[in-house]
Amino acid sequence: MSDTADRQNDIMNMLIGLQISLIGVAFRDLFFIFFPLGAVFTLAVYTNELRR
Incomplete structure (x- = not known):
């Protein structure tokens, strides 16, 4: 794939x-599962982007 894609x-x-994090915030019962x-997930994608 191209760099832009x-x-x-x-x-x-x-x-x-x-x-996913917002779902965790919206439903307090699921907060400790979805928020982290x-x-x-977001951090992993961001660090992958920095490596390019």
């Missing part, structure tokens, strides 16, 4: 991670 995929993945999961 890779960046678009990374941005989409970061948005998905943020949405979304944060880790």
Whole structure:
């Protein structure tokens, strides 16, 4: 894939991670599952982007 397509995929993945975190905030019972999961997912994509 081209570099631009890779960046678009990374941005989409970061948005998905943020949405997972927001689900954790919205439902207090699920907070401790979804919030860290979304944060880790977003951070992993971000650090992958920095390595390029």
